[in-house]
Amino acid sequence: MSPSLALQAMIDARLCADAAVVALVPADDITDRRGRPASYPSILFGEAREYPLGAVKRDSTRLSLDLHVWTNTLGTREAKEIVSAMRRALRDAPWEADGHAVLDLRFEGARYMPDPGDADITHGVVTVDAFMLETA
Template identity: 35%
Template sequence: MSVETVVQIGIRSRLIGDAEVIALVPAGHVLDRSQRPIIDPSIIIGEGLSIDDGDSIARNRYRVVSTLHIWKKEPSLAGARAIAWAIRAAIKQGRLDLSPDFHCADCRVSSVRYLRDPDGETSHGVVEIETIAEDMP
């Protein structure tokens, strides 16, 4: 399995296993899908990027940037902010479990931004999570 897929599984597992996140977004609403959701509220596991971290001559260390999209029908951004804060708290709990093939050296929320959807009814949050993962020997 690719490092990007393993990190995505680790992030989703962390989010659906966190009571604070699930109190705001049901586990079944934390999804990997391409189209804009009709599910309210939801966390969509979106785009990703992996980079050779350049820290090791063995080339076994990767920086994986995962983008999560928060969607909530609301007149303000308050609900999206609450969900993003719950995601941040869940990720801060420690290293992700990345299966026997990879080790999570670090994981953090590196940025959060909030947008108003042009429909005038939906708030949108974008959370970027950076994970440093290493191949296990």
Template identity: 45%
Template sequence: MEPSLALQKAIRVRLVAATAVTSLVPAANIVDRNGLPAVFPCILIGESQTVPGGDIARARHDVFVDLHIWQKETGLAFSKQVAGAIRDALKDANWTATGLHVADLYVTSSRFLRDPNGIHSHGVISLTANVVEAA
């Protein structure tokens, strides 16, 4: 399996299992979906990229994943609250991802944007993971 897909699935499992996240965003609204969100609030598992790590076996990779937080609000407070819950849900060092050993996963940035329509907030949490394909 492509490392970013395995990691994406593991991230969703972690978010759905975190009551701090699901008390803010229903588990059914944490999805991998294209286009603008249809329901609010939601977390869209967004773009990803896998970069080879350079080991001789080509089994190590750096995986980059974006999570998009959407809510109907004129400010950014809710999106920032969800971002904090996401950080807490992902910081545990023991990860299970099919076919991968996740050596490290961390938030590399959080951005919060006001949608030009004036009624939505949008947060983007960027993650980086160092993974090794499991034998």
């Protein structure tokens, strides 16, 4: 499994298992799909960037991953509450799964904006940065 896919799977598992996150976004609406979501609120996995960092004994990778938060309420309050719950759910590295370990995960930032096609929809973009090590 690629480091990017392993990170996505670990983040998905953490978000779907967190009571505070699923109280705001049902687990079925935390998904990997393109475009606007099928229902609101939702969290969609977005763009990912991998930066291999070769090592003598193991491969390590730095990754950057965007998560898209969508709400259909006026203003940014709901999106910001979802992002806050996501941040708490993603604390406490290290994590390990599928031959990869997340040694460090950082919240790089979040942006909130009205959707250009529908002013009643808020779109938030959260960027996380991870340092991962291949364990297998």
